[in-house]
Amino acid sequence: TQPFHVAEVFTNVPGVLCTxxxxxxxFAEILDGKHDDVPESNFYMKAGIDSVDKG
Structure with a gap:
């Protein structure tokens, strides 16, 4: 999920714009299975796939 600017007040996570x-x-990498070994929780509040902790 992407941290939205409007949710900052509720999440205490700064909002990020993602192109x-x-x-x-x-999305394509996830559908292609390139990140099947990454826990779902690692995708929470990330700006893009490059900001996901893969390890």
Whole structure:
């Protein structure tokens, strides 16, 4: 999930803008199974696929 600016007050996580290109890239990688070994919780409140902790 992406940390949205409007949710900062509730989550205490700064909002981040993610480009459509980064969104599509990350979505495609997830669908292709490139991150099947990454725990689901590692995807929470990330700006894009490159900010996900893979290890």
């Amino acid at each position: 459509i290109e980064d969104t599509v890239k990350g």
